Amino acid sequence: MFAAEPPQEPLPYGRWGEALTERFAAAADAEIGEIAWFPDRTWNGRTYVPASAPAEGGGEVFGYVSYTRDHEGAQAAEFLVEADFTEETAASNPDWTLDLSDFEIGHWRGPEGRRGVITLVWGEALVPNGVAATTELGPTTTDQCTLVDDRFTLVSLDGYTGDYVEVRLYGARGAELARESLYEEE
Numbered sequence: 001m002f003a004a005e006p007p008q009e010p011l012p013y014g015r016w017g018e019a020l021t022e023r024f025a026a027a028a029d030a031e032i033g034e035i036a037w038f039p040d041r042t043w044n045g046r047t048y049v050p051a052s053a054p055a056e057g058g059g060e061v062f063g064y065v066s067y068t069r070d071h072e073g074a075q076a077a078e079f080l081v082e083a084d085f086t087e088e089t090a091a092s093n094p095d096w097t098l099d100l101s102d103f104e105i106g107h108w109r110g111p112e113g114r115r116g117v118i119t120l121v122w123g124e125a126l127v128p129n130g131v132a133a134t135t136e137l138g139p140t141t142t143d144q145c146t147l148v149d150d151r152f153t154l155v156s157l158d159g160y161t162g163d164y165v166e167v168r169l170y171g172a173r174g175a176e177l178a179r180e181s182l183y184e185e186e
Contacts, residue, residue, distance in 0.1 A: 002143045003118070004155035007039035011148060012049060020065045024051050027063065027081040031056035038122040039145060039153045044106060047076075050122035050153055052101060059087040062101040064120065090126055097178035098133075098167055099124045108157055116160030119182070121167060122153040127177050130169045138163035158182070 012020045021035055032053035040049045045068055052062040063083035067076040082103055090099040106118035121135060125147060135143045135156035142156040142165075158165040169178040 002155070003043060003157070004143060005042040007041065007145065007148070007153065008047075009040055011037045011039065011151075020049060020051075023065050023079060023081050024053075024063065024083060027083040028053070028055075028061045029083065030061055030085060032061050036124075036151070038151045039148050041120065041145075041153045041155050043118065043120075043155045046078075046080075046105075048105065048120050048153070048155075050101065050120065054089075055085060059085055060089050061085050064103065064122075066105075090124070096180075097125075097127050098169060098180040099126055100167055100180055100182060102165075102182050104158075105155070108160070110160065114161055116157045119156055119158040119165060120153070121156060121165065121182065122151070123167065125150045125152075125169050125178065127169065129171045130177055131172050132170050134168050134170070136166045136168060 035051045035053040038050040040047050046066050048064045048066045050064040052060055055061050061083055066080045068078045090096050100123040102119050102121045104117045105120045108116045108118055130147050132146050133152040134141050135154045143154040145152040145154050156165050165182050167180050171177050
């Protein structure tokens with residue numbers, strides 16, 4: 001139903017977690033603390049495992065480790081890592097209901113030459129009782145992810161026909177608990 005595969009593996013741990021940590025820490029360009037991993041998502045043959053970690057001296061490093069799998073799905077290969085830094089953190093913004101990060105991971109062309117970007121979005125619910133998060137592009141739900149340790153990862157078309165991604169958090173009974181845009185309000 002959605003463009004990305006649902007999460008397939010538990011959050012990284014053990015030797016696999018160590019391998020991803022080594023790659024992410026090397027790309028961070030800063031000393032980082034413990035990495036928070038987010039659920040994996042696969043789009044266009046590449047699996048993305050988002051991460052965030054506190055940076056020494058303040059702020060946060062966020063990004064992802066991505067890879068492909070061999071034809072049998074056993075061996076990870078062709079690793080790519082993206083990491084960026086922000087001073088804006090949930091700790092310094094107590095009014096946030098969702099702590100969101102995003103990276104553009106592809107482009108999309110629609111009918112009549114319309115274009116958009118494919119965006120990897122991940123975050124943490126900062127309000128209690130969340131069960132699932134969705135991305136919305138105008139009136140259309142473009143992705144959904146069940147929360148794992150209050151964390152989620154989504155892949156969505158963004159910036160298409162004047163519509164931009166909004167993330168919504170829902171509780172067990174379907175009530176909307178939080179809503180955030182990826183873009184700052186003007």
